[in-house]
Amino acid sequence: MFQYRLVERGNALKTRLCLGLDPRLTAYDSVEAMRSHTLAVLEAVAPFIACVKPQAAFYEAAGLPGLQLMDEVMMLARRLDVPVLLDAKRGDIGSTAEAYAQAWLEGRHAGNAITINPYLGFATLRPFVASARQHGGAVFVLVRTSNPDSGDLQGLMADGRSVAEYVAREVARLGEEEAEALASVGAVVGATHPAELARFRALMPKATLLLPGLGAQGATAATLAPAFLADGTGAVVSASRGIQYAQGCDLDAAVAAAQGFRDELNLAAGQHG
Numbered sequence: 001m002f003q004y005r006l007v008e009r010g011n012a013l014k015t016r017l018c019l020g021l022d023p024r025l026t027a028y029d030s031v032e033a034m035r036s037h038t039l040a041v042l043e044a045v046a047p048f049i050a051c052v053k054p055q056a057a058f059y060e061a062a063g064l065p066g067l068q069l070m071d072e073v074m075m076l077a078r079r080l081d082v083p084v085l086l087d088a089k090r091g092d093i094g095s096t097a098e099a100y101a102q103a104w105l106e107g108r109h110a111g112n113a114i115t116i117n118p119y120l121g122f123a124t125l126r127p128f129v130a131s132a133r134q135h136g137g138a139v140f141v142l143v144r145t146s147n148p149d150s151g152d153l154q155g156l157m158a159d160g161r162s163v164a165e166y167v168a169r170e171v172a173r174l175g176e177e178e179a180e181a182l183a184s185v186g187a188v189v190g191a192t193h194p195a196e197l198a199r200f201r202a203l204m205p206k207a208t209l210l211l212p213g214l215g216a217q218g219a220t221a222a223t224l225a226p227a228f229l230a231d232g233t234g235a236v237v238s239a240s241r242g243i244q245y246a247q248g249c250d251l252d253a254a255v256a257a258a259q260g261f262r263d264e265l266n267l268a269a270g271q272h273g
């Protein structure tokens, strides 16, 4: 199961870091240069990460070669035994959600995780959750995103609770349906909202949290201790640009950035343990 693979790899390698791989065509002279650098970053940084998170948009933007690269990234991760969390932010009416789930959580993608969007209603999360449970994968529901304007909708209040808190309660409810201590339903909570982490951690005790926003969006590891469970697991923190483009396309700089983030996150996770 994805969530337990994360814990095992995170504990074995002593890391809570998730590598975001968001290759930008503008950073390269050619698609081939983008391809080889992206794969090289994954291979070089693998010893320092709990999982890898390709964001589908960047691969889609490069057309068919981009989609081929996304597939290569996922296959390389599989060879390196790095769990894949595809950042696809999918969400749609139930029958279409079933097709998305089939595409990204089943077959050759069985055992992977994806990010999903709850905007269409809680019932539309069900096909994703069912596929994840059946095929050993996981889903990460957008609860409180990292962007500055995430409060426009997620912060709206109803009966004393924010929309984000309602989504968090649904994540917790789905997790309660599972017998295991860690649920296959996780949550996205931006690392840019450190003051809210303790609240969301408490609302979703069985959920693995994905915290994006480290580095380029200004979040720092030292503020993230409340996201972790008492044993220092339960959350992974992602950085994309801050690793892949730490100093242009310098591979050594990418490795150094990953090592630095890993060490800072271990300190934060340890504060709670």
Ligand SMILES: O=C(O)c1cc(=O)[nH]c(=O)n1[C@@H]1O[C@H](COP(=O)(O)O)[C@@H](O)[C@H]1O
Pocket (backbone or CB within 6 Å): 020, 022, 053, 055, 087, 115, 144, 145, 146, 147, 188, 189, 190, 212, 213, 214, 215, 216, 217, 238, 239, 240, 241, 242
């Ligand atoms: O689901 C995500 O990964 C995500 C959620 C969120 O709230 N904020 C957020 O930035 N992300 C993604 O995380 C990555 C952040 O990239 P960097 O800012 O370059 O580290 C991007 O791929 C975003 O799409």
